[in-house]
Amino acid sequence: MVVGNLPESTEVAILGAGPGGYVAAIRAAQLGKEVTVISKDAEPGGVCLLRGCIPSKALIEATRYLEKIPEAAVMGLHVEGLRLEIKELQDWKAQVVQKLSSGVKQLLKNYKIQWIQGEAEFTDTHSLKIATPEGEKTLKFQQAIIATGSRVRKLPEFPMDGKQILSSREALNLREVPKHLLVIGGGYIGLELAGVYRKLGSQITIVESMDQLMPGLDKDLLRPLLKKLKAQEIAIHLNTTAKLVQQDKSGVKISAKNKEGETWEGDFSHVLVSIGRVPNSENLGLEKINIKINERGFIPINEFCQTSQKHIYAIGDVVGGMMLAHKASREGKIAAAHICGEQDAWDNFVPAVVFTDPEIAYVGLQESEAKAKGFETKIGLFPFAALGRALTMNETEGMIKVVTEEKTGRLLGVQMVGPHVSDLIAEATLALEMGTTAEDLSHTIHAHPTLPEALEEAVESIEGMSIHRFQKRSK
Amino acid sequence: MAKEFIFPDLGEGITEGELVRWLVKEGDIVKEDQDVAEVETDKALLPIPAPFAGKVASLKFKEGDRIPVGEVLMTFEEAGETLQKPQKEEESLSKKEEAQKTTKESGEKDKEKGKPGEPSEPKEEAKKAEKLPPQAAPHTRKLARELGIKLEEVSGTGPHGRITEEDVRNFAKAPQIAASAAPVPLRTQTTPSTTLPQEDFAQYGVIEKAPLKGIRRTISEHMRNAEAQTVMVTHMDEAIVDKLMQLKKSKAEFAQAKGVKLTLLPFLLKACSTALKDYPSLNASLSGDEIIYKKYYHFGFAIDTEAGLMVPVIKNVDKKSILNLASELSELSKQARERSIAREAFQGHSFTITNIGSIGGKAFTPIIHYPDSAILGVGRSYEKAIVEKGKVRAAWVMPLCLTFDHRVSDGATAARFTNQVIQYLQDPDLLLLEEGED
Numbered sequence: 001m002v003v004g005n006l007p008e009s010t011e012v013a014i015l016g017a018g019p020g021g022y023v024a025a026i027r028a029a030q031l032g033k034e035v036t037v038i039s040k041d042a043e044p045g046g047v048c049l050l051r052g053c054i055p056s057k058a059l060i061e062a063t064r065y066l067e068k069i070p071e072a073a074v075m076g077l078h079v080e081g082l083r084l085e086i087k088e089l090q091d092w093k094a095q096v097v098q099k100l101s102s103g104v105k106q107l108l109k110n111y112k113i114q115w116i117q118g119e120a121e122f123t124d125t126h127s128l129k130i131a132t133p134e135g136e137k138t139l140k141f142q143q144a145i146i147a148t149g150s151r152v153r154k155l156p157e158f159p160m161d162g163k164q165i166l167s168s169r170e171a172l173n174l175r176e177v178p179k180h181l182l183v184i185g186g187g188y189i190g191l192e193l194a195g196v197y198r199k200l201g202s203q204i205t206i207v208e209s210m211d212q213l214m215p216g217l218d219k220d221l222l223r224p225l226l227k228k229l230k231a232q233e234i235a236i237h238l239n240t241t242a243k244l245v246q247q248d249k250s251g252v253k254i255s256a257k258n259k260e261g262e263t264w265e266g267d268f269s270h271v272l273v274s275i276g277r278v279p280n281s282e283n284l285g286l287e288k289i290n291i292k293i294n295e296r297g298f299i300p301i302n303e304f305c306q307t308s309q310k311h312i313y314a315i316g317d318v319v320g321g322m323m324l325a326h327k328a329s330r331e332g333k334i335a336a337a338h339i340c341g342e343q344d345a346w347d348n349f350v351p352a353v354v355f356t357d358p359e360i361a362y363v364g365l366q367e368s369e370a371k372a373k374g375f376e377t378k379i380g381l382f383p384f385a386a387l388g389r390a391l392t393m394n395e396t397e398g399m400i401k402v403v404t405e406e407k408t409g410r411l412l413g414v415q416m417v418g419p420h421v422s423d424l425i426a427e428a429t430l431a432l433e434m435g436t437t438a439e440d441l442s443h444t445i446h447a448h449p450t451l452p453e454a455l456e457e458a459v460e461s462i463e464g465m466s467i468h469r470f471q472k473r474s475k
Numbered sequence: 476m477a478k479e480f481i482f483p484d485l486g487e488g489i490t491e492g493e494l495v496r497w498l499v500k501e502g503d504i505v506k507e508d509q510d511v512a513e514v515e516t517d518k519a520l521l522p523i524p525a526p527f528a529g530k531v532a533s534l535k536f537k538e539g540d541r542i543p544v545g546e547v548l549m550t551f552e553e554a555g556e557t558l559q560k561p562q563k564e565e566e567s568l569s570k571k572e573e574a575q576k577t578t579k580e581s582g583e584k585d586k587e588k589g590k591p592g593e594p595s596e597p598k599e600e601a602k603k604a605e606k607l608p609p610q611a612a613p614h615t616r617k618l619a620r621e622l623g624i625k626l627e628e629v630s631g632t633g634p635h636g637r638i639t640e641e642d643v644r645n646f647a648k649a650p651q652i653a654a655s656a657a658p659v660p661l662r663t664q665t666t667p668s669t670t671l672p673q674e675d676f677a678q679y680g681v682i683e684k685a686p687l688k689g690i691r692r693t694i695s696e697h698m699r700n701a702e703a704q705t706v707m708v709t710h711m712d713e714a715i716v717d718k719l720m721q722l723k724k725s726k727a728e729f730a731q732a733k734g735v736k737l738t739l740l741p742f743l744l745k746a747c748s749t750a751l752k753d754y755p756s757l758n759a760s761l762s763g764d765e766i767i768y769k770k771y772y773h774f775g776f777a778i779d780t781e782a783g784l785m786v787p788v789i790k791n792v793d794k795k796s797i798l799n800l801a802s803e804l805s806e807l808s809k810q811a812r813e814r815s816i817a818r819e820a821f822q823g824h825s826f827t828i829t830n831i832g833s834i835g836g837k838a839f840t841p842i843i844h845y846p847d848s849a850i851l852g853v854g855r856s857y858e859k860a861i862v863e864k865g866k867v868r869a870a871w872v873m874p875l876c877l878t879f880d881h882r883v884s885d886g887a888t889a890a891r892f893t894n895q896v897i898q899y900l901q902d903p904d905l906l907l908l909e910e911g912e913d
Binding site for chain 1: 607608609610611612613616617620621634635637
């Protein structure tokens with residue numbers, strides 16, 4: 001990363017330094033391009049690293065111990081005076097983020113990637129106008145990659161003030177535990193943060209406008225999570241929308257209404273608005289270079305991540321699809337490779353991981369999706385309760401489900417809920433990318449005793465051949 | 476909303492076509508199935524019918540362009556088109572509902588087969604396909620992209636039909652045989668084009684440049700491919716054809732009465748189909764580790780047209796009479812010269828004859844009509860002095876040049892086959908004796 005003398009021109013200009021932008025920058029530099037990154041933030045990393053995936057995982061990991069350690073009493077582990085100081089936790093989390101971000105910064109520097117802090121706007125198809133803290137700059141480029149990401153979707157009824165009414169960004173930085181937290185939106189961000197603050201002692205209420213949490217998710221996967229939420233005494237209101245009634249120093253009063261028209265009121269110390277994210281596609285001057293956005297604000301691209309201007313690429317949340325860091329990174333690599341003349345293109349399966357308690361992970365088609373697409377399916381299931389390693393970890397909640405095509409045995413999708421499934425999904429993703437069959441997986445030795453054995457068993461259960469789960473075989 | 480007309484897959488492994496001319500222009504109202512363009516593929520001129528009715532919004536290619544299958548050829552405005560209703564409805568949702576609806580649709584829950592790109596048209600296409608992606612690893616998929624190969628066309632040799640890296644490479648090397656025995660789907664992307672070193676010829680004198688296109692381009696690709704895929708040797712000999720000339724002359728009237736012009740070519744076809752039954756390696760194709768022997772005798776025959784060389788195929792030569800062959804030959808030649816011949820008429824050859832006799836020439840080295848394994852070239856029959864039993868006499872001789880693929884046949888095989896053909900040509904009565912099904 002070179003700061004100081006700002007360049008007049010560059011080969012590849014990258015707008016945004018998140019897991020799409022910085023990955024694209026490094027890959028383009030590795031392939032011999034001269035690269036300039038323009039970032040709104042002073043540090044690289046984007047939402048993911050600075051105020052999303054990484055900080056939330058730090059909080060989730062720390063609060064896990066608050067629950068795991070008392071649970072370990074069954075193993076004979078008795079700890080007294082267990083407490084988690086939220087201020088210290090926040091400081092540690094900030095260190096983790098800082099360490100990672102400065103690591104990325106160093107990488108950019110090593111690759112001699114130019115760094116400009118500022119907001120960029122296209123003025124024509126080969127120039128950017130950049131508003132920097134030092135004034136306005138013009139940068140000529142040969143190719144550009146738009147990796148400007150997304151931001152929290154606002155809810156007009158609940159204007160975020162960052163103190164009582166929060167977005168995920170502020171909710172990750174609280175230095176005091178909320179007494180009673182209302183989470184609006186039962187998607188993965190809301191559920192992850194609800195889990196963190198519940199463990200820290202908050203009382204939690206979740207309001208979701210659809211008829212289930214994580215709408216669209218296979219109900220088999222949701223069941224262990226719902227069981228846990230119930231045990232944690234987290235109140236869940238489905239088919240419900242909320243309105244702000246009053247806000248003062250003492251807290252926020254809301255009224256909620258469900259589909260049947262029933263209403264209730266509630267008082268909360270804090271409200272977290274987590275109803276999704278919107279793409280950062282405005283104020284980029286796209287209209288000047290004739291790149292259109294769709295009705296939801298996303299930039300359309302082809303399989304090489306090219307926009308309608310073939311030398312301008314777009315990647316990550318700003319193009320839509322699964323708004324996940326690793327999808328953005330893969331697109332960043334595709335765009336960089338394509339700029340450098342390599343035949344890389346999007347043809348991938350994207351694993352989704354949710355760090356709820358228990359964790360949820362999935363890749364490929366769910367059973368209902370496969371059926372809707374007209375596949376004749378065969379399903380395999382294996383519960384962690386029957387797995388040796390899970391028992392020794394005292395984490396027996398959850399299962400692995402596999403969806404295969406009946407005729408060919410080809411793997412169509414894998415869904416997991418339970419311990420460390422965010423790690424276990426990697427094998428399933430590779431299996432899908434390789435186009436494997438159920439047999440390929442069941443004929444692969446999985447080390448014992450480990451959690452991945454559950455995948456082998458789930459696949460074997462398709463034919464009633466799981467070893468550790470008795471199944472009556474229909475002849 | 477414009478409707479796109481995607482240049483359709485024409486089958487037989489054809490991956491692109493050359494736009495010869497547009498039959499409509501922007502703004503025209505087109506009926507369903509009305510021809511909108513003429514496209515030249517392989518060696519046939521095909522009309523392209525509109526898949527639906529509408530007003531032509533835009534034409535995406537210029538005449539002379541090569542259009543890859545799957546590209547948008549043109550767009551239509553649909554007749555009586557109104558505003559998109561769904562969009563309106565969505566806009567009328569209350570802001571909150573919309574916000575919460577989008578929560579559901581955005582990011583985390585968009586699990587369309589694990590594919591993002593919901594805003595991207597090409598990816599949409601992929602989603603709609605609803606069939607399993609080819610069973611190939613990412614590395615193999617990348618290789619296929621580099622070689623310009625559609626994995627859907629490659630048959631895998633791995634377990635459960637998995638496509639291996641080797642399958643892709645083999646497909647790139649021998650697309651014709653991999654796809655099917657008969658037709659010749661050209662794969663221009665994989666044929667390395669000849670590029671001259673950057674030399675400025677204009678410094679030596681006046682030059683003129685013309686694009687390589689149409690039939691010339693097809694021929695160029697065919698030839699390069701044959702040269703690359705086979706090991707060719709040409710065996711040369713002469714047949715004394717006095718009797719044959721006599722026969723042709725004496726039966727001309729008989730044929731004429733049946734409306735057929737008798738030439739030497741049908742006799743050559745017959746002589747070859749009869750002899751090939753004894754030399755199957757010259758009526759074969761080599762595919763990987765296999766030799767495919769063909770039990771059918773469909774002959775390509777080269778004709779010179781204004782547009783260039785064309786090779787229509789006459790089927791089941793062994794089962795047809797000389798007169799039938801003669802009349803079919805003249806019909807196919809006429810169609811080819813008028814360019815009204817169907818694309819299918821160029822497919823399925825197992826052996827080929829090229830007769831340069833009408834123009835001249837004694838000896839030449841024909842190029843195999845890949846994936847055949849042999850081609851017989853015929854020169855101009857001429858009168859010359861020959862020595863027979865110590866006596867010199869004048870005789871009509873026909874030069875024969877058989878090019879064969881030495882990977883499949885040996886020189887001895889080629890010589891014996893040629894000898895047998897010569898025997899039939901020298902004594903055409905023998906063909907009568909050999910006539911009939913085996």
